[in-house]
Amino acid sequence: MLATWLYRNVLRPGLFLLDPEDAHDMVGNLLPASAPLFSIGKDAIFSDKVLSALPRLCVNLANTTLTSPVGLAAGLDKNAKFVALWPQFGFGFTEIGSVTAEPSLGNERPRLFRLPEDQAIINRMGLNGDGAKAVAQRLAAIGQSQSLGTVALNIAKSNLPGLHGQLAVHDLLSTFQRFQGSDLAYVTINTSCPNTHDGALAEISEFREILKAIDAANHRNFPLFLKLSPDSSDEFIAMIFASIKALDIEIAGFVCGNTSVSRENLRTPAQRLNSIGRGGLSGLPLKERMLAQVIKLNKLKEPQQQIIACGGIASAADVVAAMAAGASAVQLYTALVYHGPFVVMEILADLALALAQANATVTDLVANEKLAAKIL
Numbered sequence: 001m002l003a004t005w006l007y008r009n010v011l012r013p014g015l016f017l018l019d020p021e022d023a024h025d026m027v028g029n030l031l032p033a034s035a036p037l038f039s040i041g042k043d044a045i046f047s048d049k050v051l052s053a054l055p056r057l058c059v060n061l062a063n064t065t066l067t068s069p070v071g072l073a074a075g076l077d078k079n080a081k082f083v084a085l086w087p088q089f090g091f092g093f094t095e096i097g098s099v100t101a102e103p104s105l106g107n108e109r110p111r112l113f114r115l116p117e118d119q120a121i122i123n124r125m126g127l128n129g130d131g132a133k134a135v136a137q138r139l140a141a142i143g144q145s146q147s148l149g150t151v152a153l154n155i156a157k158s159n160l161p162g163l164h165g166q167l168a169v170h171d172l173l174s175t176f177q178r179f180q181g182s183d184l185a186y187v188t189i190n191t192s193c194p195n196t197h198d199g200a201l202a203e204i205s206e207f208r209e210i211l212k213a214i215d216a217a218n219h220r221n222f223p224l225f226l227k228l229s230p231d232s233s234d235e236f237i238a239m240i241f242a243s244i245k246a247l248d249i250e251i252a253g254f255v256c257g258n259t260s261v262s263r264e265n266l267r268t269p270a271q272r273l274n275s276i277g278r279g280g281l282s283g284l285p286l287k288e289r290m291l292a293q294v295i296k297l298n299k300l301k302e303p304q305q306q307i308i309a310c311g312g313i314a315s316a317a318d319v320v321a322a323m324a325a326g327a328s329a330v331q332l333y334t335a336l337v338y339h340g341p342f343v344v345m346e347i348l349a350d351l352a353l354a355l356a357q358a359n360a361t362v363t364d365l366v367a368n369e370k371l372a373a374k375i376l
C-alpha cells in the first residue's frame with residue numbers, strides 16, 4: 001500500500017542514516033503532532049469494504065473486548081508518554097513498560113542496533129525508564145483528559161546487581177502497588193528480560209515468591225500474564241507451570257515472547273554481530289520460534305488461559321499463523337521500524353477482508369488450523 005511504500009522508500013532510508021536511538025527519540029518527539037497524518041492514512045487504508053469488515057476483528061482478551069487483536073509490545077512506550085496515540089495506529093491494546101520500581105538510565109549507549117538484512121533489531125537498553133511513581137502519575141494525568149484505549153502494564157525487576165530474594169520480591173511488588181489506582185486490562189510480569197544483570201528470573205524459588213506476593217496484593221484482580229523468553233527451555237517452562245499449579249494462583253495467560261540472545265540463522269555478517277555484542281534480538285528471525293513456542297504453550301496451558309503471540313509479527317498472514325497456533329491476540333514492535341507507522345492499519349485491513357471472505361471472525365481463528373489454511 002502507498003503509505004507503507006512511502007515509508008520504506010522515502011522516510012526509512014533517511015531515518016536509517018541516523019543513530020537508531022536518536023531516530024527513535026526524534027520519531028517520539030514528532031508523534032504528538034502526527035495525528036492529522038493518521039486520519040489521512042486511515043481514510044486511505046480503511047475503504048468502505050474494510051470498515052464494514054472491521055467488527056470481525058473484535059476479540060476478548062482477559063475479559064476485555066478489544067477492537068483489534070494487534071497490540072503494541074512492551075518497550076516502545078516504556079513510560080506511558082504516548083498512550084493516547086497508539087489506538088490511532090490501529091492498536092487494539094497497548095502494553096506500557098517494562099516499568100521498574102525506581103527511575104533508571106539503563107545501560108550505556110550505544111544500546112540499540114539495526115540489522116536491516118534480517119529486518120531485526122538488537123537492543124540492550126537495560127530497562128531504562130522513569131520509574132513506577134512517575135509512570136503511574138503520568139498514566140492517571142493523561143487518562144483524565146484523553147481516552148487511552150485498552151492499556152496493560154508490564155513490570156520488571158529493577159536492573160540492579162544483587163537484587164535477589166526478598167529484595168527482588170519487594171522491588172517488583174512496590175511497582176505493582178503503584179498502579180493499584182490505574183485502569184489496566186492486565187499486568188504482565190516480565191520474567192525474561194535478557195538485558196539485565198540477571199537475565200531471566202531463572203531462580204524459580206524467587207519467581208514463586210514474586211508470584212505469591214503479587215497475587216496477595218492484587219486487590220484490583222488485574223489478570224496476570226507472564227512474559228516468557230523464546231530462549232526458555234522446556235524444563236524452565238515446565239517449572240513455571242508446576243509453580244503456578246502448586247501455588248494455586250490464577251494466571252490469565254502468557255506473552256510469547258521477549259527478545260532472544262540467540263544469533264542463529266541470521267543474514268547479518270558474523271563480524272557485524274560480534275561488533276554489536278550482547279543484547280536481545282527482535283523482529284523477523286523470531287517468528288518461527290515464536291510460533292513453535294505458542295504451539296507448545298497451547299498444549300500446556302489451561303483452557304481458559306490465553307496466549308499473546310509476540311515476535312516477528314509484520315503482516316496479516318503472520319497474525320493468522322499466530323492465532324491458528326493458539327494465540328488470542330498478538331503484539332508487535334520491530335515491524336514499526338521496518339514497515340512504518342501504517343503497518344498496523346494495513347494488517348487490520350488485510351485481516352478484516354480475508355475474514356469477511358471466509359465469513360469468519362478473528363476469534364474463530366484461535367487454534368483453528370483449518371480456517372487459517374482457508375484464509376492464508
Ligand SMILES: Cc1cc2nc3c(=O)[nH]c(=O)nc-3n(C[C@H](O)[C@H](O)[C@H](O)COP(=O)(O)O)c2cc1C
Binds near residue numbers: 258283310332
Ligand atoms: C528496543 C526494545 C526494547 C524493549 N524493551 C522491552 C521491555 O522493556 N520489556 C519487555 O517486556 N519487552 C521489551 N522488548 C521486547 C518486545 O516487547 C518484544 O517482546 C520483542 O521485541 C519481540 O517482538 P517484535 O519482534 O515484534 O519486536 C523490547 C524490544 C525492543 C526492540
